[in-house]
Structures are given as C-alpha cells and as structure tokens.
Amino acid sequence: QTNNPSKTIDYVTSLKDKLQLLEQNGKLLLNNYEYIEKLQAKVKTLQKLVKHLQQPQLAAKGEEEEFLSNPMNSLSLIRQMHADWTHVEKLMEQPVGQKQMDYIRRMNERKPNQENVEQALVAMHRLASSYELDAADIASGLLDGMQTDAKLSPLECYEMGLLYYNGSLYYGSIEWLETAKELMDKAPSDVYNLLGLTRSDISHLLARCFIALDKLELARKVLLAEPDLSSKTEELLEYFKENKPEEVENDNLIAFHEKTAQLCGSSYKPKPTRLLCSYKTSGKPFLRLAPFQMEQISHDPDIFVFHNVISSIEISILERETEAFMLPARVLDNGKSVLSNIRTVSSVGLPNKNFSRQLNSLITRIRRRISDLSDLNDSYYYLSEVLKYGFGGHYSFHNDFLNSSVFRDDRVATVLLYLNHVPSGGGTMFTQLNLTVQPEPGKAVLWQNLDVETFDFETRNEHASCPVKIGTKFAMAQWIHEREQMFTRPCLKPPKARVYPDKL
Ligand SMILES: O=C(O)CCC(=O)C(=O)O
Numbered sequence: 056q057t058n059n060p061s062k063t064i065d066y067v068t069s070l071k072d073k074l075q076l077l078e079q080n081g082k083l084l085l086n087n088y089e090y091i092e093k094l095q096a097k098v099k100t101l102q103k104l105v106k107h108l109q110q111p112q113l114a115a116k117g118e119e120e121e122f123l124s125n126p127m128n129s130l131s132l133i134r135q136m137h138a139d140w141t142h143v144e145k146l147m148e149q150p151v152g153q154k155q156m157d158y159i160r161r162m163n164e165r166k167p168n169q170e171n172v173e174q175a176l177v178a179m180h181r182l183a184s185s186y187e188l189d190a191a192d193i194a195s196g197l198l199d200g201m202q203t204d205a206k207l208s209p210l211e212c213y214e215m216g217l218l219y220y221n222g223s224l225y226y227g228s229i230e231w232l233e234t235a236k237e238l239m240d241k242a243p244s245d246v247y248n249l250l251g252l253t254r255s256d257i258s259h260l261l262a263r264c265f266i267a268l269d270k271l272e273l274a275r276k277v278l279l280a281e282p283d284l285s286s287k288t289e290e291l292l293e294y295f296k297e298n299k300p301e302e303v304e305n306d307n308l309i310a311f312h313e314k315t316a317q318l319c320g321s322s323y324k325p326k327p328t329r330l331l332c333s334y335k336t337s338g339k340p341f342l343r344l345a346p347f348q349m350e351q352i353s354h355d356p357d358i359f360v361f362h363n364v365i366s367s368i369e370i371s372i373l374e375r376e377t378e379a380f381m382l383p384a385r386v387l388d389n390g391k392s393v394l395s396n397i398r399t400v401s402s403v404g405l406p407n408k409n410f411s412r413q414l415n416s417l418i419t420r421i422r423r424r425i426s427d428l429s430d431l432n433d434s435y436y437y438l439s440e441v442l443k444y445g446f447g448g449h450y451s452f453h454n455d456f457l458n459s460s461v462f463r464d465d466r467v468a469t470v471l472l473y474l475n476h477v478p479s480g481g482g483t484m485f486t487q488l489n490l491t492v493q494p495e496p497g498k499a500v501l502w503q504n505l506d507v508e509t510f511d512f513e514t515r516n517e518h519a520s521c522p523v524k525i526g527t528k529f530a531m532a533q534w535i536h537e538r539e540q541m542f543t544r545p546c547l548k549p550p551k552a553r554v555y556p557d558k559l
Pocket residue numbers: 442450455471481482483484518519520521530532
C-alpha cells in the first residue's frame with residue numbers, strides 16, 4: 056500500500072488511512088447486500104415450496120375424511136410425504152452466503168484494532184478537555200462554537216465513558232455515560248442492542264462510577280430506574296461496593312495547559328499591537344530581489360511572521376512526497392528520543408536519503424529561504440521536520456532549546472512554516488505571551504530560543520501546538536543552531552543561565 060514498509064497505519068492523522076477505512080466499509084456493505092440477497096433468495100424458494108406443500112391441508116380443512124376417501128388425494132399425500140419434504144430438508148441444509156462470510160472474515164485482519172480505537176478516543180478527550188467542551192455538545196456536533204453536521208452515537212459516548220472509567224476519572228465518565236443514555240432515550244433503536252450495548256449496560260457502569268465516588272444514593276437511583284436492574288439493585292450495590300475499581304492513572308488523560316481554551320479556542324482574539332508590517336529587504340542580498348512580507352507580532356521577545364514563504368505547488372509536492380514516510384513523532388527525553396503523549400503528531404526528518412532528488416532539492420531551497428528570512432545560518436546536517444497533526448493532535452507546552460550537555464550546540468531559533476489552512480484549532484500558542492499564531496498556507500513564524508545577545512535560554516517563548524479540532528495541520532519546523540552563527544553573530548556576553556554538567 057505504501058512504498059515504505061515501516062509505515063504504520065494512523066487512522067487519526069492520515070487522511071489516506073481514513074479514506075481506506077471508508078472504502079473498506081463500502082466494500083463490506085456491498086458484501087453484506089450480496090449476503091442479504093442470497094438469504095432472501097433462499098427464503099423465497101422455501102416459501103414457494105412450502106406453499107405448494109400446504110395444498111392437502113387447505114383442501115382437507117373441515118372435511119378430512121371425505122378428502123382422504125378420494126384415491127387421488129391419498130396417492131398425492133402418500134407420495135408427497137415420502138418424497139417432497141426430503142427436498143425441503145435438503146434446501147434448508149444448503150449453506151447460504153459462504154462466500155460473503157469468508158470475505159467478512161478475511162477483512163478482520165484489516166480492521167482497526169482496540170489500540171486504534173483508543174487513540175481516537177484519547178484524541179477526542181484532548182479536544183474535550185483542552186477546549187472545555189461538554190460531552191453533550193460534542194455528541195450533537197457542536198465543536199467550540201462551530202456546529203458541524205456530524206454526530207456521535209450512544210456507542211461512541213459509552214466508549215468515552217469507559218475510557219474515563221478505566222482511567223479513574225469518574226466525573227468525566229459520568230458525563231459521557233449520561234449523554235449516551237440521553238441519546239438512546241431520544242431515539243430508541245434496537246440497533247444499539249444488536250451492536251452489543253443496552254441501556255442497562257450504561258446504567259450499570261454509571262452506578263459503578265457513583266459508587267467509586269461514594270455516592271451511594273445516586274447509584275441506587277440509577278439502578279432503580281432501570282427495569283432490568285431494579286429488582287437486583289441492592290445486590291448489585293453490595294457487589295459494586297465490595298469490588299470498587301482500582302485507582303489507575305492513564306498518562307493519555309493528562310490535563311492540559313490552563314490557557315489552552317483561552318488561547319486556542321474560537322473566542323481568541325489577538326491583542327491589537329502597534330507593531331509594524333513591512334517588506335524585509337535587508338540581510339541576505341537575495342532579499343532585495345525577492346523581499347518577504349514581514350509582520351512583527353511581539354516585541355521583547357521579538358516574534359516575526361512572514362507571508363508567502365512557499366508556493367502552493369511546492370506545498371503539494373511536499374505533501375504528496377512525504378506522506379508515505381510519516382511516522383509518529385518522538386520527543387527528546389534525557390537525550391533519548393521517545394514516543395510520548397505530550398506530542399501527538401506524525402513527522403519525518405529532513406533531508407532524508409530515501410526522498411527523491413527533486414524533493415531533497417526543494418527542501419534545500421526552502422531551508423535557504425528560511426535562512427534568508429531569519430538572518431541566521433543553517434546547515435543541512437541540522438534537523439528539520441515535516442509535521443502532520445490529526446484531530447486532537449497537539450504538542451504540549453515546551454521550549455525548543457535542548458538544554459542538554461549532549462547537545463551543546465543548542466537551538467538558537469525556530470522557524471515554523473505552515474503548509475495548510477486548519478479549519479479549527481491547530482494554532483501555535485505562546486503560553487507566556489498570551490499570543491497565538493493561526494496557520495495559513497505559506498506563513499512562517501520565527502522566534503528565538505536563546506537570547507539574541509547573551510545566548511541565554513529565552514524561556515518566555517514557551518509554546519505549544521493547539522489541538523486540531525477540525526481538519527489536519529500540516530507544517531514544517533526548522534530548528535536553527537548556534538554553532539552556525541559563530542562568525543555572524545558573536546556572543547556578546549557569555550550565557551549565564553546555561554549551566555551544563557562538566558562531563559558529557
Ligand atoms: O506545530 C506547532 O505549532 C509547534 C511545533 C513545535 O513547537 C515543535 O515541533 O517544536
């Protein structure tokens with residue numbers, strides 16, 4: 056399916072993987088229509104036969120003796136009883152839809168697994184918790200003030216409730232379970248039953264949440280209101296009390312920066328500034344020919360935004376050619392790169408020897424442009440990354456400096472280049488500056504990770520990627536290192552705050 060064998064399926068981020076799911080669902084549907092047709096054909100044949108075999112019954116009704124005294128009727132009945140029912144039996148025994156059954160079994164291997172579902176549930180949790188959204192709103196398609204025509208069914212709401220229950224977050228669980236119940240009551244359907252969820256399953260778990268919170272009366276009320284459970288209420292309560300769930304901490308359900316809703320949410324408005332927009336023509340000589348539109352969005356620390364840094368053709372080449380190489384991104388933890396729920400994005404490091412020459416040379420051109428706009432020197436052996444965030448995808452607040460004795464050559468600045476429009480969410484928020492930059496294709500934002508003069512850590516530029524609400528976020532990050540600046544930007548004062556351990 057892809058030209059990179061190590062590519063893992065990512066249903067949350069990758070549109071391609073999601074499209075494939077939709078396609079598979081379509082194929083399963085067709086397969087099932089075929090199965091239903093086969094079943095119907097069998098039913099029809101059986102009906103025809105049975106109707107035929109009903110004839111003696113109809114003819115004899117009320118006049119059985121007279122009917123049987125007629126030799127033709129007797130012969131017919133004897134023959135029919137001997138032979139015809141055997142045919143019916145044979146027909147009944149004939150298997151139906153084997154081919155379709157084999158198909159659905161074969162498709163099992165390609166279905167999302169429990170882990171995939173959990174990832175999607177956690178992504179939804181990230182949206183709910185960072186944007187302070189209600190379960191009922193989300194379920195009805197309302198995402199942070201934006202009404203969409205998508206909805207959740209009681210089945211998904213129940214799964215959310217279960218996720219929180221298993222992470223010992225009982226209030227969260229109760230909210231989702233109550234939503235599941237309301238949805239079920241509003242539009243009752245035996246489909247939910249057939250798919251394995253009954254109203255009493257929900258009440259059951261709800262009561263367990265109340266017991267875990269020592270709210271016995273509420274638990275009793277829930278059980279008494281459930282026809283299937285009411286007679287067993289006291290018994291169940293006893294059992295739940297004796298078998299309270301263990302306290303479990305699920306790292307995936309971490310709390311978010313308290314400013315996320317304010318800085319990333321739909322009500323965020325940038326503060327008016329007196330800062331200027333201009334064309335950047337100074338610096339590298341090439342800028343006199345092709346200046347960048349530049350906006351200063353923060354002063355002390357200085358943060359700049361540049362427009363039209365990359366063309367839509369270049370963006371589509373980047374997108375098309377990097378897709379197959381994207382893998383869940385890692386963060387540095389004590390010098391080691393590890394997977395972590397503080398950064399949920401797919402990425403690929405650049406340049407990459409597996410890329411085509413065309414792509415690598417495009418990346419070199421983009422990096423030269425980044426170097427031009429930032430007045431900083433870059434070198435190909437420093438990392439940059441193409442990033443793709445799916446729904447709920449985020450990067451928790453952090454600084455980009457490495458502060459590690461292993462990497463003494465620290466990151467002096469970051470340029471983040473946005474490659475698409477994100478319909479909702481996905482901004483870059485500067486948590487201490489109360490500032491959020493919203494992605495737009497071709498827009499770049501430049502901030503310093505080290506103080507311009509002292510090369511000390513610029514902690515005020517702590518930032519985060521807002522969880523994506525709708526759509527995906529596609530971007531490229533370029534971290535620029537201090538060593539390359541050695542001859543153009545001498546360190547005026549030695550960094551004071553940077554204390555590295557003596558030994559590597
Ligand atoms: O995607 C963003 O907005 C921020 C990304 C970022 O901070 C990083 O990758 O270091």
